[in-house]
Amino acid sequence: xxxxxxxxxxxxxKGVRLAGSPHACDVNVHYSSDTCHGTIASITPHDFxxxxxxxxxxxxxxALTHPHIHLDKAFVHSASEYAHLLPSTGTFxxxxxxxxxxxxxxxxxxxxxxxxxxxxxxxxxxxxxxxxFVEIDHTVQLKCLDAGVTLKDQxxxxxxxQIVCFAQDPIFSSDFGEENMVLIxxxxxxxxxxxxxxxxxxxxxxxxxxxxxxDWAVDQALQLExxxxxxxxxxxxxxxxxxxxxxLETLKQRGWTTTSITKRVMLGHxxxxxxxxEREWAQISRIIHENDLPVSFVGLPTxxxxxxxxxxxNQGKPxxxxxxxxxxxxxxxxxxxxxxNVGNAFTPWGSADPLFLACLGVGLYQAGSQTDAGLLYECVxxxxxxxxxxxxxxxxxxxxxxxxADFIVFRDRDDTGCGISRPRKSVAEIxxxxxxxxxxxxxxxxxxxxSRGTNYDAEPLYQYL
Numbered sequence: 001x002x003x004x005x006x007x008x009x010x011x012x013x014k015g016v017r018l019a020g021s022p023h024a025c026d027v028n029v030h031y032s033s034d035t036c037h038g039t040i041a042s043i044t045p046h047d048f049x050x051x052x053x054x055x056x057x058x059x060x061x062x063a064l065t066h067p068h069i070h071l072d073k074a075f076v077h078s079a080s081e082y083a084h085l086l087p088s089t090g091t092f093x094x095x096x097x098x099x100x101x102x103x104x105x106x107x108x109x110x111x112x113x114x115x116x117x118x119x120x121x122x123x124x125x126x127x128x129x130x131x132x133f134v135e136i137d138h139t140v141q142l143k144c145l146d147a148g149v150t151l152k153d154q155x156x157x158x159x160x161x162q163i164v165c166f167a168q169d170p171i172f173s174s175d176f177g178e179e180n181m182v183l184i185x186x187x188x189x190x191x192x193x194x195x196x197x198x199x200x201x202x203x204x205x206x207x208x209x210x211x212x213x214x215d216w217a218v219d220q221a222l223q224l225e226x227x228x229x230x231x232x233x234x235x236x237x238x239x240x241x242x243x244x245x246x247x248l249e250t251l252k253q254r255g256w257t258t259t260s261i262t263k264r265v266m267l268g269h270x271x272x273x274x275x276x277x278e279r280e281w282a283q284i285s286r287i288i289h290e291n292d293l294p295v296s297f298v299g300l301p302t303x304x305x306x307x308x309x310x311x312x313x314n315q316g317k318p319x320x321x322x323x324x325x326x327x328x329x330x331x332x333x334x335x336x337x338x339x340x341n342v343g344n345a346f347t348p349w350g351s352a353d354p355l356f357l358a359c360l361g362v363g364l365y366q367a368g369s370q371t372d373a374g375l376l377y378e379c380v381x382x383x384x385x386x387x388x389x390x391x392x393x394x395x396x397x398x399x400x401x402x403x404x405a406d407f408i409v410f411r412d413r414d415d416t417g418c419g420i421s422r423p424r425k426s427v428a429e430i431x432x433x434x435x436x437x438x439x440x441x442x443x444x445x446x447x448x449x450x451s452r453g454t455n456y457d458a459e460p461l462y463q464y465l
Contacts, residue, residue, distance in 0.1 A: 003116065004123060004158035006447035007456065009038065011463045013443070015046045016060040016409060019374065019397035019427050024048065024057040029405050029446040038405035038446020056412070056423050058461065059430070061377065061397060063128040063406035063442065064354040065384035068229070068268050068298045068338030071132035071151065072111055072144035074118040074352075075343035076102050079110060087345050092307050095345035102344075103139045111147035118342065118352055119155050124437045125353040126408040128159045128444050131229070131266075131338075131388045133166040133198055136184050138176040149193045158444060162388060164229055165191075166198040172212045173205035181216070188224060197221050198229040201243055214247050218254050227263045227389055233272035234307075236320045242272050248287050248295070257292045264294040264389045268338070271304050271320035273297075278330075285331040296387035297333060299324045300340035301357065301364055302350040325365050325375055334393075336384040337361065337376075354380035355434035362432060373428035397427065405446035409461070411439045 012028045023045065030041035046057075076082045082105070085098040122130065134148035145165065152161040165188060171181040188194060199217045201210035214230070221228040233242050244267065251257075251265065276284075288295050304321035327335045337357045341347035350356060358376040361367055367376060374397060378384075382394045391404065399407075414421040415436045424430050441456075442449040448456055456462055 003120065003155060004444070004449055005451045006157060006444060007450045007462070007464065008447070009036075009465045010405075010443065010446050010448060011465045013060065013407070013409065014461055014463060015048065015057050016461070017057045018043070018060055018399050027060060027399065027405075027407075031446060036445075040399060040401050040403045040405060042401060043399065056425055058412070058441075059410045059424070059427070060399070060407050061410065061427065061430070062381045062385075062399065062403075063408055063444075064126045064381050065388070065390075066122060066127055066130040066132070066339055066352075066354065067266070067296075067336050067384040067388050068131055068300060068340055069118070069122075069133070069352075070341050070344075071115050071118060071148050072106070072134045072140075073099060073102075073341060073344045073346070075114045076345070077343045077348060078117070079114060081105060081110065085345065087348055090306070095307065098345045100139065103135070103137075106140055106143055108143065108147055111144060112150065115147060115151045119151060119159070121352040123155070123158045123442070123449075124440075125355065126440050126442050127352075127354060128406040128442070129162075129385050129388070129390050130159055131162045131164060131196065133164040133229075135166050135168045136180070136187050137167070137169040138179045138183065139169075141183060142187055142190075145187055145191060145194075149191060152193060158449075160390060162195040162227070162390075163191075163193055164196040164198040165194045166200075166229075167213075168200055168203070168231075170204045170209065170213075171199065171216065172209040185220075188220065188226075194226065196227040196229050197224070198231070200231040200234075202232065202234055207241055207243075210243055211246055214243065214250055218247075218250050218256070221263065221265075222254060222256070222259060222261055225261055225263060227266070229266040230268065232267045232270050234269040235272055236275065237272070238275050240272070242276075244270065244273060244284065248284070248291075248293065251293055251295070252287075252291050257294070262389075264296060264387065266296050266298055266387060268298045268340075269300055269304060270297055270322055274320035274322060281327065281331050285333055288333065295334070297322060297327065297335045298338045298384075298387070299335060300338050301360060302342075303340040303347045305364075306347055306349065321364070323365060324361065324379060325367050325372060328375065328379075334383070334387055335379070336387045337379045338384070353434065354384075355431065358431045359434055370426065370428040373426075373431040376431055377427055405443060407443040409441040409443065410435060411441060413439050415439060
């Protein structure tokens with residue numbers, strides 16, 4: 001049985017407000033004959049009966065996206081079999097060590113259970129698109145990938161899941177590098193469900209091996225026509241070479257944009273880049289724009305703030321994470337935000353709700369204006385979806401004809417138990433203080449999530465075919 005119970009196809013959602021508009025409208029849905037996927041047919045003014053217009057119609061916004069999240073390592077701390085692996089020092093090396101030990105005990109049932117926890121909490125928050133990392137190496141073999149592919153199929157009615165075949169461990173160094181690479185190439189040949197190739201160049205034992213890692217990944221992605229996703233430059237050492245320069249040059253030299261490939265390249269973490277000067281950021285922007293490189297950056301602040309500590313002698317410095325709004329506005333680069341890890345030694349705090357990230361960004365980036373709030377919402381919704389190649393580039397929260405019918409309708413239900421509900425009238429109020437899941441009605445491909453048991457049939461808001 002599918003994990004999410006969806007309604008019949010919606011004909012329209014009536015009397016809702018869209019971002020930036022005070023007026024109520026009807027969002028009408030069309031379904032393709034071949035896929036039955038819902039898209040926006042039209043948006044028309046809503047005609048309220050006389051004297052019945054509510055003071056604040058519900059706000060309809062685009063659904064949320066996870067552009068970068070680890071499916072196989074989620075909620076390790078919530079599983080009893082890993083109770084002995086709770087953090088004691090909170091260091092990156094401890095997280096690597098504890099995670100390696102945990103991976104040795106992964107089972108299919110355990111992976112499916114924790115994966116379902118993550119997907120359930122994500123979808124109920126309003127997520128309909130996910131880029132999910134699953135690790136392949138000598139420890140887990142293809143176990144995580146197999147579980148990820150199963151979950152991708154089981155949850156296909158609720159969200160679109162991109163599977164990342166991910167090399168967390170070295171593939172050009174260490175005693176197991178060659179075995180790790182063989183396993184990844186085996187997986188790529190065997191599983192057509194893999195959408196993305198992901199590696200972690202910085203785990204290699206030398207800068208030369210890290211560059212070989214990049215070369216191999218770029219060549220594989222070009223040959224197999226896969227998206228590419230790097231964990232890159234995850235440190236705060238100003239004396240260590242930033243690999244972003246080598247990667248951009250490699251994409252140019254390999255002719256990423258001159259071939260027929262239409263896939264994108266994502267760079268995650270990149271905390272070393274938080275030390276870059278304006279001149280260096282301007283140079284990155286110039287290289288990307290002049291060569292039309294489809295490169296996006298994803299800031300992962302919950303992990304970065306916890307893990308990306310400065311060197312011991314520089315403890316007075318702030319921790320590093322990408323300055324998302326500034327990079328977008330000043331350098332016109334494509335930057336989004338992702339949850340990354342949840343409930344494990346790399347990130348024991350935070351939740352699977354992308355709106356938690358948008359809210360965190362208000363304080364983290366001192367982004368307190370209503371315009372800032374709109375941008376932060378885009379970074380976990382429309383911009384994030386486009387960055388992983390699931391939609392054309394979109395730099396607003398506008399709902400347009402032809403868009404996928406994936407929405408959140410924000411309601412004003414009482415979630416206090418006191419018979420009192422507080423309306424959130426704008427995108428800013430949604431971001432500044434995200435409402436609970438009970439106040440988020442999720443529409444997936446034109447169908448309403450009715451799993452919660454609310455009597456949606458009695459609501460004039462939703463009209464069915």
